[in-house]
Amino acid sequence: MRNLGYQRCILCRQRPPIKNSHVIPKFVFKWMVETGGTKFLRNAGSPNKRVQDGLKAPLLCKTCERETSVFENEFSRDIFIPSIGDGELPKNFKRSTYQFVASVHHRIQTYYVRNSDKLDELTRHERKALLHSIAEIRGYLSGQRYSVSPQKLYLIPFGLGVPNNLQDMPSNWHRYIRRHTEMDLIHSEGGSIFGSYFKIGPWLSFCLIRNNGQPWYGGEVFPTSSKITNKRAIFPPTLHEFMIDRAELAKSATETISDRQQAVINKAVSEADFSGKSKPMLDAIAEDVRVFGNAAFRRTPKTS
Ligand SMILES: [Zn+2]
16 A cells, blocks of 8 residues: 655645654554553554554644644543543533544545555545545634534444344454454445544544435534434444454454464463553453353464
């Protein structure tokens, strides 16, 4: 994947961007590193190294980075950290939550629009829609628009609480829904849904650029304040299937590692320190082992 980034900041378009602007905010990777047990385990949960270290590209200038960090810090402090620890979640998202979600989707979309491999997967119509979306989100972030409309933003605490149906789930399910971090552009085969997606630990977010499919109830974030929705009340079945596919994808990525690497990982797991901050990772592993038994760590035998 090639990505040359930008000559001018994607937000103010005035100053040159810094080289190492994070696409997904840095605090997420800090959390993964601090709570992952060992570096091998972190890789086992999220093997794509670039994502692991936090994907960076020339996107925002220093000034815009600083302004963005204000609502990033607020989200991290008020929502993210309490949600993964023992803290109490607020009942509502704030204005800064909407800004935060909009800003991450803006970075993801502008990042992918410079990625030729990614663009090849899109129809001409989708590419055009993506450019419109980027311009409209930028308009909101730079104070010229009230919202990112017609795009809709969603933020869903998918990996919090206990999932109710574990039948046919991939054996890395708990680790995936609670810990995994990733981003992508999504589009349904029939072309009814198109947008961007990110997952930071237990939180899922979508920016729907187009949705001619099933309407999504709940989970939407609004420019002023919005309720944090109970995930069970809102789950469209297609979203559930999408998440299972993503977990399978993450699992098969970890299965490409060699036997030698696997042996190193096994050793690291047995020697890992899971006290204190790394306990959430241990809990997720323990839950996978409890529900899926040995399959939680077994690689699928190669069929060819
Ligand atoms: Zn700027």
